Structure formats: C-alpha cells, structure tokens
Amino acid sequence: MADEPQMIRGIDWKATFPFVNLFRGFRVAIHPSKLFLALIALALIYFGGKVLDGIWPENYSAVPNEIGIYGMSQGAANPSVEFSRQRDEQRKEVVDAYKARLHAIGKDNGGLADIKWSINDSLSKELSAARDYYDHLPADAKTPEALQNRDGRIALAYASAASDWQNAQAIKGIGLFDTFCNFELEMLNQMVASVRQSNWLGDGGVVDAIKAFAIFAPAWAIQNHWVFFTIFFLYKLCIWSIFGGAIARIAAVHVARDEKISIRHALRFSTSKFLSFLSAPIIPLLIIVTVGLVIAVGGFIANIPFVGPIAVGALFFVALIAGFVMTLVTLGTGAGFNLMYPTIAVEGSDSFDAISRSFSYIYARPWRMAFYSIVSLIYGTICYLFVRFFLEMMLTLTHKFVGLFIVTHADNTASLWNVIWPAPATVGSLTYDINYWPLGPGQKVGAFLIMLWVYLAIGLVGAFAISFYLSANTIIYFLMRNEVDATELDDVYIEQADDEFADVGQTMTVTSTTVTTVSPASEPAPVSSPSNGNEPPSGDSSA
DSSP states (O other): OTTSOOOOOOOOHHHHSGGGGGGGHHHHHTOHHHHHHHHHHHHHHHHHHHHHHHHSOGGGSBOTTHHHHHHHHTTSSSHHHHHHHHHHHHHHHHHHHHHHHHHHTTOTTOOHHHHHHHHHHHHHHHHHHHHHHHHTSOGGGOOHHHHHHHHHHHHHHHHHHHHHHHHHHGGGOBOHHHHHHHHHHHHHHHHHHHHHTTOSSSTTSHHHHHHIIIIIHHHHHHHHOHHHHHHHHHHHHHHIIIIIHHHHHHHHHHHHHSOOOOHHHHHHHHHHTHHHHHHTTHHHHHHHHHHHHHHHHHHHGGGSTTHHHHHHHHTHHHHHHHHHHHHHHHHHHHHHHHHHHHHHHHHOOOHHHHHHHHHHHHHHSHHHHHHHHHHHHHHHHHHHHHHHHHHHHHHHHHHHHHTTTOOOBOTTSSBHHHHHSOOHHHHSSSOOOOOOTTOOHHHHHHHHHHHHHHHHHHHHHHHHHHHHHHHHHHHHHHHHHHHHHOOOTTOOOOOGGGGGGOOTTOEEEEOSSOEEEEOTTSOOOOOOOOSSTTSOOOSOTTO
C-alpha cells in the first residue's frame, strides 16, 4: 500500500557520500609495503643530497641561518640586494672569527686542525682547574653546593668546546641540502608545537611555519642556488618516479580491489613506466618555458628603431594568447600535479594521458577537487599528528626504560644515557644531535649506532607522510574519474603478472586489457576489450 510505512535498514554511505572514501587513506597508507618503499626513497634522497653537498664547492655553500636571512630580507625595498648584503656580512663575520681564532693561538696560517687542538687544550685546562679546585677544598667545604659548582663548570666547559668547534667549522660553509632539510624539519616541528599550543595565527604560529615551509625555503633555493637544486630536483624526481610510482600502483590496486600486489610487481610496473612518471611533471614546465621564450624572442623585436615597437604592438595579441596558455598550464599543473602519478598507476597509461586527465578533471570539477583536497589535507594532518605522537611516545618509553638502570655518567658529569641519546622531551623534537666531546671511543660508537636506529624509526613518520600523500591522491583520482567520466571506482588497469594476488576461491584470467572472473557457481561473463589500450578495462568491475 502507498501509505504503508517503510523501514530503512541501511545506508550505503560510500555511494551516498563518495567523499567518505577519503577516510580509507590511513588504512591504505599504513600498509607495510608502501611504508617500506617510502622509507627507501627517503634514504636514497637523503644520501643523494649529502653526496651532492660533499662535492659542491665550498664557495657556493650556505652561511649560518641563510634561509632566515632570506625571509627577513623580503620586507626590504629591494629584497635581493638586502639579502645579498646580509649574507655577505654573515660570511665576513664567519671568516673574521676564524682568522681571529687562528691569530689568538699563534697560527695565522693554520687550519681547522690547529683550532681543534686549541679547543682540546683549553678544555683539558678548564677540566683540570675545576676538578683540582674541588679536590683541594677542605673536607668540611666539600658541600653539595661545591660539588654542584664543579659539575656545572665541567658541563659548561664541554658545552663551550662543542659550540666553539661548531662555529669554527662554519668556515667550510654549510651544505645547501643540509640547510634546506634542517630548516624544513625545524618548521615542521614548529607547526606541530603550534598546533599543540593552539597558536594558529600568532607570531611563530602554524600559519607562519607553513609560509616559511612552503614559500620561503623553496623560493630561497630557486632564486639563490638554482643550479644545485635543479640537479637535486632531477635526482629526486628519478627516485620519486620509481618508488613513488610503485607506491601509487600498490595504492591503486588496494583502493580499487582491496587487494595487495607485491613490492616486486609494483617496482616492475614503475620501472616499465619510468619515463612516463618522470616526464609527467616536466612536460608542462617545458611547455611554459618554451612558450615564454617564444614571446621573449618576439619582444626582442621592440629594440628595432621605429618599426620594432609598431610590430610588437600590432602582434601583441599573440603574446596575450601565449600568456593565457601559460596561465592555463601553470594552474593546471599546480592543481593537477597530485593526480598525475595516480593516473598512470590506475590506467597503466603514459605521461600525456596523465597530463590530459589531470587538467580535464581540474577544469571540469574545480570545486569538487578543492573539496576533496581540503578534506584529505585536514584528515591527513590529523593522521600525521597521531603517527608522530605514537612514535614520540614509543621513543620516550624506550628511552625511559632502557636507561632505567644506567647509572654511569659521561665525562661532563651528565647522565651517560642522556648524552648518548637525549630524551625526546628534553630536546623538544624527535631529531637530535650528539655531543661527542664528553664520550669515550666505545661510547661514541654506541651513540652513533643508537642514532641510526632512532633515525630509522623517525624516518617512518616521513614514510607515512609520503605513503598517505600518494594513497589519498589515488583515492581522489578514483573519485574525480567517477564524477567526470562516470567510471566505476573499482575499475583499474591489471597487468598479466598481477594475477598472483587473486583472492582464494576465485580463478582469475587476466590480460593487460581484460579481466574475467570465474567463480565455482557461475560462468564467466564476456568482457569486451576497449579500443584504446590506455583506457581502463570495462566489464565486471568486481573482478
């Protein structure tokens, strides 16, 4: 009957509200194979940057706090001139301090080895003076306050030695990769601390940290050290093409079919599509540069007396059209870059298809793309904070219980365990530096090995960020493709070798363009092959 009451027994939330699929990002991202690939990529990028720092001429290295100087100079009337002036002043201060130190020890023509010997000599004298003073005190004067004073002098002597040596080493310059990496980590720590303190818009808050992280540091790199960072960018892009492509491929199959492919298959896919992954973000940049150079050559005609300006004025509409094209490509690349790798991973296509689809989806549904991106950003931030908090608690508990019965003290009178590995709560961040000065040979080796394991654990936070970024954008790609092309969310390109991850109870017949599922209770449904090998397979989407 028409007026008979109806009962809703359930709601398909994913079909009713497709954006809830984005909340699968955490579960997809924490899969071990993706984290493993992301961790290897991070390690390769890091060591590549360190090697590039090592071979780069010292004359072109950074000065202390160079990115901070760059940020402060942006408020000047002529930022580039002000930055150069302040950087030159900072470099002169380092050189003057270095020469003054050599002159003070009577080694005007000496080097860092002489300064290190001088620091060691001063340290030994200060330690002897502090200990002798206490040892020669009368018995009734050896109070806890006197002992505390002696220990304070010893600790200060070691801290001064470490600081003096760090300042002396500044004469060699600071590696550009080290400068960039350390600044970005510092801003990331500032973001986390500001979120915990609910400081969003104040000085040194979340907004300031994001601005420095995403604008000041990259702008400093591009404007002042473009050769170094162009080489580093190409190297990073090669690593990203292999490992990022493999992570995107695993995520594509995981999201579409809730199945996992092996690392070997994922790497085989990414290496076979290496040129596509590599060129997808580069081709739009080449288009922008090429079009820009063409109109720049046309503008050169204006130098011809009388005729030149007239010709440029008459043909200026061509420059406007070129500017329109460059703007479209720039906006499309900036907004659609996140979809390029998922396109190749989902469709098994090439870089041109990746560019075409990403641009098409961005301009067809810009607000939908913005909504998905904002939801993913908020959700990803929460997930990142949770993972970071989890790791911080793990390291804190590990530090506490491992050092519970370590009663030995380092030579600077501090707890040996806290010198070997400073407590995360004490440092205020997950990363730390070791003060090797008060440690013996064996203690130095132990501290170094512990640091390797700790940094490996810390690297998992960065690996999760990479995995989540690629996984979330793969989900966004599926949603945008469904919205624009009405393609099912479980439609994904399958290779011949991927039949090894078929579910138990199903026999799968897989080709590069067709997918047929044969179950014990039914006959296989016919599947037609698409006309274009780069298009996703049609047919039974549950295969």
